[in-house]
Amino acid sequence: MRPILLSGHERALTQVKFSKEGDFIFSVSKDHNVCAWYSANGERFGMYKGHQGALWSVDVDPTTTFLATGGADNTMRLWEVKTGKQLKQWEFPTSIRRVEFSEDGKLLLGVTEKRTGQLSNIYVYDIAQDVNAEQSDEPTLRIVVDELPRVTVAGFSYLNRYIITGHENGCVAQWDAKTGEMIADEYPHEDGASVTDLQWSADRTYFITSSKDKTAKLQDARTLKVLHTYVADTPLNSAAITPEPTNYVILGGGQAAMDVTTTSARQGKFEARFYHKIFEEEVGRVRGHFGPLNYVAVSPDGKCYCSGGEDGYVRVHHFDPPYFDFKYEVEREMQGHMNRRMEQEL
Amino acid sequence: MAANVQNTPGRTDWAEDDEPDLATALPPPQITKNKDGTETVVTVFINEEGKRVKRTQRIRRTVVKKKENPRVAERRAWPKMGPEAGKPVGPRPDTTTLGENIIFRPQMGFKSGQVQEKAPDEERKAELQKKMQIKCRICQGDHFTTKCPFKDTMAPEGEAAGAPSDLDDRMGGDTGGAGGGGGGVGGSYVPPHLRKGAAGSGERMGGGKFxxxxxxxxxxxxxxxxxxxxxxxxxxxxxxxxxxxxxxxxxxxxxxxxxxxxxxxxxxxxxxxxxxxxxxxxxxxxxxxxxxxxxx
Incomplete structure (x- = not known):
């Protein structure tokens, strides 16, 4: 496969996201800009300008109508994807670390950073499903996180039932998305190793968290039980789950930029790592970035993935047939078994 | 022509008339259908250097049907915005480039540092080497003729028929008929150029190499x-x-x-x-x- 290199940013990428159909890629970086790209050929659709600080997070709603961004200028903004018009701007006392739409696109979540005198807050807003409608100023839910350390990542589970948060000390907590009460907290990652990313499976019943402790964990959204553990040899910044029918997880990471001295690209481990989702075994790597991978995202149709790096590039990879054909022996046997049963029933 | 001059009053010299017209008049592209379903298009045009160029193209038209989500199709038609507004369709070289090819195939028991990619050149070479069959002309073994253990005792195949009699003649029965093959094996000394394997090698000096x-x-x-x-x-x-x-x-x-x-x-x-x-x-x-x- 020949990766497509997108060089629309001047500084490190912080997050990249696919639209639901996988045709658009949205990227945010520390250079205050948001870019939209067509994933098929890497053509830039446009930019969303207005932020005054580094951007930390971006998300797009399931209809690819609204785009939400948040960053270090203490604002969260809502944009119209098609025209690039800013529809709404919410201001906060501290910077926004994470934004995410719910599965149905009707709720938007923003996480504020903990700083002197300010606790981490999770704000949830109702989004009016009309481009021309006035969006509400007041959040429908505000969770003040006082018992746990700083929130780094957060997201809505299936049916907007829970909000799952990842914390600076490796903790993963579950909150009721209606009342804002904390239901449970687990410590899947090493104490003190920050949770760096949280991404959902296609049906949002389980998720994967990556951490600086060099592991990624697949967890159940209802029980927070750790289903699988993927061990890497470098601190991880991001982890993604590929959709059916492939069974992979993609991990991205690498030595932090500040720790890199004169290491070669190979030693820095700036590669996307592919693990088998069930067998937890590494099956391959894709190299290319000159710096750590800050985010990896998989297209919801499973046909391509992209990674945003500290080097300022987004690399879009469209998978080749071997990626789809690869199966373990047991998987093949199971497939054969199922086929035979189908025939018998017919 | 007179009418022509009158119609274009800007022209002063009649000698200029028609000539530029002749030079710029380009025949329309000719399209002929071939039997095998292809089309031949002959176009005459003027290139950057101002020269008339005739270009013949053979084209095969194929219809590729692709299903697309209507919403995706709609979004694909959206006009670009922001700094990209008004720019033509297609990736711009300043923001979008193609990286070098990466061979990625998942494999069981992957270990980092393992060479997963091989340069295509090397693969081709290895393949060629596999294909290349080395065959000894003397004993048909899989080594070069010069490395053959029998090179002093046997003639290359094909010359075997002529060589022994030739040799016998030259040797004049110096060695017995039975020992004729034994240049180095037994009997008296036989100079290399008279040995069987070297029969006639002198004449082929130039050609032998190739x-x-x-x-x-x-x-x-x-x-x-x-x-x-x-x-x-x-x-x-x-x-x-x-x-x-x-x-x-x-x-x-x-x-x-x-x-x-x-x-x-x-x-x-x-x-x-x-x-x-x-x-x-x-x-x-x-x-x-x-x-x-x-x-x-």
Whole structure:
């Protein structure tokens, strides 16, 4: 496969996201800009300008109508994807670390950073499903996180039932998305190793968290039980789950930029790592970035993935047939078994 | 023509009339349908240097049907916005580039540092080496003829019939008929050039060196005397890997004598090239290509 290199940013990428159909890629970086790209050929659709600080997070709603961004200028903004018009701007006392739409696109979540005198807050807003409608100023839910350390990542589970948060000390907590009460907290990652990313499976019943402790964990959204553990040899910044029918997880990471001295690209481990989702075994790597991978995202149709790096590039990879054909022996046997049963029933 | 002059009062000199028109008048592209479903398009146009160029293209039209989500199709038609507004459709080279090819195939028991990618060149070479069969001309073993353990005792195949009698004649029965094959085995000393394996080797000094790739060597004749080896290489490289191009040149003038030899790594490539290039117009002459005959 020949990766497509997108060089629309001047500084490190912080997050990249696919639209639901996988045709658009949205990227945010520390250079205050948001870019939209067509994933098929890497053509830039446009930019969303207005932020005054580094951007930390971006998300797009399931209809690819609204785009939400948040960053270090203490604002969260809502944009119209098609025209690039800013529809709404919410201001906060501290910077926004994470934004995410719910599965149905009707709720938007923003996480504020903990700083002197300010606790981490999770704000949830109702989004009016009309481009021309006035969006509400007041959040429908505000969770003040006082018992746990700083929130780094957060997201809505299936049916907007829970909000799952990842914390600076490796903790993963579950909150009721209606009342804002904390239901449970687990410590899947090493104490003190920050949770760096949280991404959902296609049906949002389980998720994967990556951490600086060099592991990624697949967890159940209802029980927070750790289903699988993927061990890497470098601190991880991001982890993604590929959709059916492939069974992979993609991990991205690498030595932090500040720790890199004169290491070669190979030693820095700036590669996307592919693990088998069930067998937890590494099956391959894709190299290319000159710096750590800050985010990896998989297209919801499973046909391509992209990674945003500290080097300022987004690399879009469209998978080749071997990626789809690869199966373990047991998987093949199971497939054969199922086929035979189908025939018998017919 | 008089009317023409009157209609264009800006013109003063009648000599200018019509000439530029003649030069710029380009015939419309001619499209002819071929039997095999392709189309031949002949276009005449003027290139950047202002020269008239005739271009003949053979085109095959294929219809590729693709299903697309209507929402995706709609979004694809959206006008670009922001700094991209008004720019033509398609990726811009300043923001979008293609990276080098990455071979990614998942495998069980992957270990980092393991060489997963091999340069395509190397793969090809390895393949070629596998294909290349080394065969000894003396004993048919898989080694070079010069390395053959029997090279002093046996003649190469094909010469075996002629050699013994030849040798016997020359030796004049010095050694017994039975010991005729035993150059180094028994009996008195036999000089190397009289031994069986070396029979007649003196005559073949020049040819012997290239004999091994005779199979894939083409003889090209009717080559223009201004041709260079590089030109020939360019022509012949289209059909496969060329290992050697030899263009006979006059020692004094440095011009080509009119014939050349081209060796391929693979005989099938050579056969294809022979078929295709024979009759190809190069310079002002038509090339004649045939398989080189054994040098004798």
């Amino acid at each position: 004999e091994r790739d005779d199979l894939a060597t083409l003889r090209v004749t009717n080559v223009s005397e201004f041709a260079e080896e590089q030109d020939l290489r360019e022509i012949f490289e289209r059909w496969g890997r060329v290992t050697r191009v030899f263009l006979a040149k006059d020692r004094e003038t440095g011009r080509a004598k009119g014939f050349a030899f081209v060796s391929y790594a693979d005989r099938s490539d050579a056969a294809r090239a022979c078929e295709k290039v024979d009759g190809y117009g190069f310079g002002h002459l038509i090339l004649k290509v045939e398989f080189a005959k054994k040098a004798t």
